[in-house]
Amino acid sequence: MTTYSIDVTLSQTKKEKPQSDQLQFGKVFTDHMFIMDYTEGQGWHDARIVPYQPITLDPASMIFHYGQSVFEGLKAYVTKKEQVLLFRPDENFKRLNKSNDRLCIPHVDENLALEALKQLIKIDREWIPTAEGTSLYIRPFVIATEPYLGVAPSDRYQFIIILSPVGSYYKEGIAPVKIAVESEFVRAVAGGTGTAKTGGNYASSLKAQQLSDSKGYSQVLWLDGVERKYIEEVGSMNIFFKIDGEVVTPSVNGSILEGITRKSIIELLKHWDMPVTERRISMEEIKQAYSEGKLEEAFGTGTAAVISPIGELFWNNEKMVINDGNTGEVSQKLYDTLTGIQNGTVEDPFGWAVEVE
Amino acid sequence: MTTYSIDVTLSQTKKEKPQSDQLQFGKVFTDHMFIMDYTEGQGWHDARIVPYQPITLDPASMIFHYGQSVFEGLKAYVTKKEQVLLFRPDENFKRLNKSNDRLCIPHVDENLALEALKQLIKIDREWIPTAEGTSLYIRPFVIATEPYLGVAPSDRYQFIIILSPVGSYYKEGIAPVKIAVESEFVRAVAGGTGTAKTGGNYASSLKAQQLSDSKGYSQVLWLDGVERKYIEEVGSMNIFFKIDGEVVTPSVNGSILEGITRKSIIELLKHWDMPVTERRISMEEIKQAYSEGKLEEAFGTGTAAVISPIGELFWNNEKMVINDGNTGEVSQKLYDTLTGIQNGTVEDPFGWAVEVE
Numbered sequence: 001m002t003t004y005s006i007d008v009t010l011s012q013t014k015k016e017k018p019q020s021d022q023l024q025f026g027k028v029f030t031d032h033m034f035i036m037d038y039t040e041g042q043g044w045h046d047a048r049i050v051p052y053q054p055i056t057l058d059p060a061s062m063i064f065h066y067g068q069s070v071f072e073g074l075k076a077y078v079t080k081k082e083q084v085l086l087f088r089p090d091e092n093f094k095r096l097n098k099s100n101d102r103l104c105i106p107h108v109d110e111n112l113a114l115e116a117l118k119q120l121i122k123i124d125r126e127w128i129p130t131a132e133g134t135s136l137y138i139r140p141f142v143i144a145t146e147p148y149l150g151v152a153p154s155d156r157y158q159f160i161i162i163l164s165p166v167g168s169y170y171k172e173g174i175a176p177v178k179i180a181v182e183s184e185f186v187r188a189v190a191g192g193t194g195t196a197k198t199g200g201n202y203a204s205s206l207k208a209q210q211l212s213d214s215k216g217y218s219q220v221l222w223l224d225g226v227e228r229k230y231i232e233e234v235g236s237m238n239i240f241f242k243i244d245g246e247v248v249t250p251s252v253n254g255s256i257l258e259g260i261t262r263k264s265i266i267e268l269l270k271h272w273d274m275p276v277t278e279r280r281i282s283m284e285e286i287k288q289a290y291s292e293g294k295l296e297e298a299f300g301t302g303t304a305a306v307i308s309p310i311g312e313l314f315w316n317n318e319k320m321v322i323n324d325g326n327t328g329e330v331s332q333k334l335y336d337t338l339t340g341i342q343n344g345t346v347e348d349p350f351g352w353a354v355e356v357e
Numbered sequence: 358m359t360t361y362s363i364d365v366t367l368s369q370t371k372k373e374k375p376q377s378d379q380l381q382f383g384k385v386f387t388d389h390m391f392i393m394d395y396t397e398g399q400g401w402h403d404a405r406i407v408p409y410q411p412i413t414l415d416p417a418s419m420i421f422h423y424g425q426s427v428f429e430g431l432k433a434y435v436t437k438k439e440q441v442l443l444f445r446p447d448e449n450f451k452r453l454n455k456s457n458d459r460l461c462i463p464h465v466d467e468n469l470a471l472e473a474l475k476q477l478i479k480i481d482r483e484w485i486p487t488a489e490g491t492s493l494y495i496r497p498f499v500i501a502t503e504p505y506l507g508v509a510p511s512d513r514y515q516f517i518i519i520l521s522p523v524g525s526y527y528k529e530g531i532a533p534v535k536i537a538v539e540s541e542f543v544r545a546v547a548g549g550t551g552t553a554k555t556g557g558n559y560a561s562s563l564k565a566q567q568l569s570d571s572k573g574y575s576q577v578l579w580l581d582g583v584e585r586k587y588i589e590e591v592g593s594m595n596i597f598f599k600i601d602g603e604v605v606t607p608s609v610n611g612s613i614l615e616g617i618t619r620k621s622i623i624e625l626l627k628h629w630d631m632p633v634t635e636r637r638i639s640m641e642e643i644k645q646a647y648s649e650g651k652l653e654e655a656f657g658t659g660t661a662a663v664i665s666p667i668g669e670l671f672w673n674n675e676k677m678v679i680n681d682g683n684t685g686e687v688s689q690k691l692y693d694t695l696t697g698i699q700n701g702t703v704e705d706p707f708g709w710a711v712e713v714e
Contacts (some may be wrong), residue, residue, distance in 0.1 A: 029417060054413045059519050060386060064412070064500050067424045067556025068563065070607045073506075104563040139506060143421050147520060148498060149383025151432075151559050153567065153591055162416050165508060184548060189582040191538070191543030193561045197423025200557020202508050206425065208509065225546040226583050236508055301589040313362025 004047065004112045006034075006119055011045075011051035020131035023167030025304065030124040030163040034116045035233055038106055042153035043186045047112065049120055052162065068144035070099035073303045075135040075166075075261075076121055076356065077342030078128045084121060084356040086138075087342045091113055091260045096140060099196040104153035105142055111138065118356045124163055124240075133168025135279035135342075137304075165274060169305045170275070174327050175334055176311025179234055180217035181283060182208050187227035190254035194232075197257065202236065209235070217314065219300070223283065224255065231281045237300035237308060238262035241286065242330055244294040244347075253276040261301040264352065265334055278356070283315055284309045290320045297328030307335040361469045363476055368408035368525075377488035379597065380524030387520040387600075391473045395463055397512035404469065409519070415504035419511045425501035427456035428557045430660045431617075432523075433478055434495040435485045436701030441713040443495075444699045446471055448617045453497060453563040455469060455615075456553040458693055461510035462499055470497065474518055475713045476488060488527025489689065491559065494661075526613075526662045531684050531692055533668025536591055537574040539565050544589060545581035547611035553590075554614065559593065567590070569616055574671065576657070580640065582614065588638045594657035594665060595619035598643065599687055601651040608635040618658040620693055621709065628706070631687070640672055646679045654685030664692040665700075 003207035007204050012029045018028050026314075029052050036047040066224055069281050072092045077085050093110040100107055117138065121128070128136040140161045146152030148258045185208035188194025205220075219235030233239060238259040240249045247269055252258055269276040289295040298310035322328075327335075340346025341353055363555040368388045376387050386409050393404040411597075419425055434442050450467040457464055474495065478485070485493040497518045501511030541567035545551025548556055562577075569577045576592030589608050590596060595616040597606045604626055609615055626633040646652040647670075655667035668682035679685075697703025698710055 027504075028418065029504075033416060052416070055418075056413045056415050057410045059390060059409070059412050059517055060383065060496075060521075061412075064420065064426065064498060064517075065428055065496070065559070066563075067426065067555060067558075067560035069421065069424065069560070088426055090571075103562060104567055137506070139417075139422070141421060148386075148492070153560065153563050160416055160421075161630065164417075186546055186548030187545055189546040189549070190613075191541060191556070191582060192546070192549075194366055198549070198557070199420075200555070200559060200560050201424075202422070203424035203426070203460055203557050205553060206423075206510050207459060210461055221435070227547060332634070345394060 004115050006116055007046070007048040008123070009050045010123070017127060018165065020129050020134055020316065023129060023165055025166045025280055026137060026164050028164060030127040032120060032123050032167070034120045034161040036116070036159045038116050038157040038159070039182045044108065044159065047116060049116070049123060053344065055158070059143055060147035060149055061150060064171050065149060066151060067200045068103055068105065068154055069142060070103055070105060071139060071141035071197050072095060072137045075303060075342065076096065076128055077135050077343040078130050081344070083344060084125065084128060084340065085344055085353045087354060088260055088264065089117065089354055091196070091263070092140070093191070095197065095258065095260070099198055100142065102193055102196040103198055105157060107143070108142070108159050112294060120161055120163065121356050127163065127165050129165045133170065135166055137164045137166040139164065142263070150215040151243035174307065174332065175327055176309040177328055178220040178312040179219050179221050179302070179310050179314070180212045181313065181315040182212070182216060182220040182222055182227070184208070184227035187222040188255040188257065191257065194255035195257060203241050209262060221313065229282045230283065231283060231286070232256050234300040234310070235254070237302035237305065240265065240299055240301060241281065241295065242297035244296070245275065247274060247330065248281055249278055250281055259301060261303060261306060265301055266337060267350065268334065268337060286313070287315065295320065295322055297331050298322050299331045306338050309330050362423065363473055364403070364405040365480070366407045367480070374484060377486050377491055380486060380491055380522055382523045383521050385521060386400040387484040387522070387631060389480050391477045391514045391616055393473070395516070401460070401465065401516065402477035403627040404473060405664050406480060412515070414502055417504035417506055419501035419503050419505060420505060422707060423501070423508060424555070424557045425460055425462065425511055426499060427453060427460055427462060428496060430680060431495045432660060432699065433485055435487050438699060438701070439483065439610055442483060442629055442701055442710040443713060445617055445621065445709050446474065446711055448620070449497070452615065452617070456579065457499065459550055459553040460555055462501070463515060465516050466501070470536050478713050484520065484522050486522045490527065491696065494521045494523040496521065498714065499577065523578040531664065531666065531689065533666040533682055533684055534575040535573065535669040536576050536578050536667050536671070537569045537572060538670065538672035539569070539577040539579055540585070541565070542710055544584035545612040549612065551612035553616060562593065574617070578670065580695070582612050586639045586641065588640060588643070589613050591657040591667070594659035594662065596657050597622065597654070598638065598652065598656035599685060600646045601653070604631060604633040604687065606635055607638055614674065616658060617696070618660060619665060621695060622658055624707065625691065625694060644672065652677065654678055654680050654688050656685070656688045663695050664688050675702040
C-alpha cells in the first residue's frame with residue numbers, strides 16, 4: 001500500500017460544536033480542511049490538512065468567471081460500536097474524476113483523496129454527530145484558480161475537502177413531498193454537462209426551483225431537453241417509480257447524474273429479487289399508470305435525503321396523489337436498509353460501508 | 358442626475374505597466390478595482406474603489422460549489438484627441454441584469470454600475486493602451502458568497518469590476534480562422550442558461566474546444582441541442598453568413614447569447630440598407646449554398662475579436678473553403694466601421710460611443 005505524504009497543521013483553537021438537535025444542513029464546518037494544489041507541469045502537490053480557513057484568490061481567478069469546478073458529496077457516520085463508517089467513498093472519487101474529465105480538470109489520485117479524507121475525519125472525529133439520523137457531510141471539490149480571463153482550461157487548481165455536521169433530513173420521520181413537473185426550464189441535455197457534478201448544473205436549476213417553491217412545491221421534476229416528454233431527475237436527485245409491482249428509473253442517457261444512491265438501490269432491489277428496470281420513462285406513461293391505479297410509489301434518491309418519497313405529482317394542471325400521500329412500502333424498506341448499512345445497524349452484504357481507521 | 362456614494366481608497370504603489378507590443382489578453386490587471394456587497398435585507402451596499410487585491414472567501418462560499426455567477430465584457434479606448442470611449446456600456450449592464458434574473462441574483466443598479474466603471478477608469482486611465490488595436494478590457498462580474506452548501510440562491514453576493522489592458526486580437530491584421538462543426542457536445546438548449554453570461558456555459562464549452570484545438574481548428578461551431586441541425590454560435594461568439602448577397606444570423610431562440618456586437622452589426626447593416634435577416638439556419642442550408650457557390654462570407658462576432666472571419670468550415674468529413682480563405686468585403690467593412698466607432702476614428706451616427714468624463 002502506498003503511503004501518501006500529507007502535511008498536518010493542527011488548529012490552535014477549537015470551535016464550539018452545535019447541539020445535535022440544532023444541526024442544519026451545510027452551515028457549520030469543522031476545525032480542519034484538506035487542501036492540495038495543482039500546477040501545470042508539476043501536477044498535484046502540497047497535500048495538507050490545515051485549520052479551516054478562508055481561501056484567498058485573485059479576482060481574475062477562473063472559478064469566478066468560467067465556472068470550471070466539480071464537487072462530490074458523501075457522509076460519515078458513527079456506529080453504536082464507535083466505528084466511523086463511510087458509504088462507498090471509492091464511488092465518489094471515481095465519479096469526481098469522471099466529472100474532471102468532462103470539465104477538462106486533471107485527475108485527482110483517488111487513493112490519495114480517500115486517504116486524505118480518512119486522516120481529516122480522524123482529526124475532526126469529535127465533530128461527527130451521533131444522534132439518530134445525523135451525520136458528517138463531506139464536500140470534496142475542485143476549483144480553477146489561474147488568474148486569466150481567456151476561455152480555456154485553467155493551468156492551476158485547488159482540490160479541497162471540507163466537513164459539516166448535519167442534522168436528520170427528516171425531523172419527524174421520512175415524509176412524502178409535493179413535486180411539480182417542470183415545463184419551461186431544462187436541467188441538462190445530452191452533449192452538455194448533466195452527468196458531471198459541476199456548479200453550472202446547479203446554478204441553472206435555481207430559477208425553476210424558486211418558481212416551484214413559490215407555488216408550494218418542494219422540488220421540480222425535470223423532463224428531457226429535447227422532446228420534453230421523458231423523465232430525468234427530481235430536484236438534484238435521481239427518481240424511481242413503482243408501477244404495477246416493477247421498480248423503474250430513467251436509464252443513464254448522457255444527461256442525468258449517475259447517482260451512487262441510485263446505483264445502490266438498483267443493486268439492493270436485484271439482491272432482493274425485486275424487478276427493477278432502467279429505461280426511458282415518459283410523463284404520459286406515468287399519467288396512464290396513475291389513471292389505471294398502477295402507480296404505486298415514487299421517490300427521489302440522493303446523498304442528502306437518501307430516499308425522498310413523492311406524495312403528489314403536478315403535471316398539465318392535474319394532481320396525482322401517490323399511495324394516498326403516504327410513504328410506500330418499498331420506499332420505506334429501501335430507506336431503512338440503506339441508512340442501516342450507512343450507520344452500521346443493518347448487515348452489509350455488499351461491503352459498501354468502509355471503516356475509517 | 359443621482360450622485361452615487363463610492364468610497365475611494367487609492368493604491369500606495371503603482372504596478373509596472375506592460376509594453377504595448379507585449380500585451381496579451383486578460384493576464385495583467387490595473388492598480389484598482391471596484392467592489393460592492395449585497396446582503397439580503399440590506400441590498401447592495403459599500404460601493405468602493407480599492408487597490409487591486411485578492412478576494413478572501415469561506416471555502417463553503419456558494420461560488421465554489423454551485424456556479425451562481427454572471428459576468429460581462431466590454432472595452433475602453435483612448436482616441437487621438439485623448440478622449441476615453443466606452444462602446445454601448447448601457448447594453449452590457451442591461452444584459453448583466455438579464456443574466457442576474459436567470460441566475461436568481463438580485464439586480465444591480467445599472468446607473469451606479471456605469472458611474473462606478475467611469476470613476477474606476479478615470480483612476481486607472483494611464484493603463485489604457487494607445488497603440489493600434491489595443492484597448493482596456495473591462496470585466497464586471499457577480500459571485501455568490503454565502504457560506505452554505507444547500508442548493509438555493511445565495512443571500513450574499515459581490516459585484517466586482519476589474520480592468521485589463523489588452524493587445525490587438527489580430528497581431529498581423531484581421532485573419533480568417535478554421536472552424537469545425539461540433540457534433541458531439543452541445544453548448545446550451547432552450548430552457549437552460551444559454552442566453553445568460555454565466556460561468557457554466559463557458560465551463561461546458563471547454564471540452565469541445567480542447568478536442569477541436571487538437572485537430573487544428575481554432576473554434577467549434579455549435580449546433581442546437583434538440584435537432585442537432587441548426588446553427589447557434591461559434592466558440593463564444595455569435596455567427597453571421599453572407600449568402601447570395603444577403604447577410605443572415607441565427608435568431609434569438611432562447612439558447613444563444615444576445616451579443617451586443619451582434620446587435621450592432623444588424624443595426625449597422627440596416628443603416629447601410631444591406632439585406633440582413635435573423636432566422637433559423639441549418640448546416641444543410643450552408644452546405645447547399647456552398648455547393649451552389651452562394652456562400653460568400655462567414656464570420657463570428659464578439660467583444661474580444663469584434664469580427665472574426667471564417668476561412669474554412671469542416672462538417673461531416675467535408676471541408677468548405679469560404680471566399681478562398683480570405684476576409685470578405687462585408688466582414689472587413691464591418692470590422693473597420695465598428696472598431697473605428699469604438700476608437701473614435703469613424704463617425705458614430707448611433708451614439709454608441711460613450712465618453713468617460
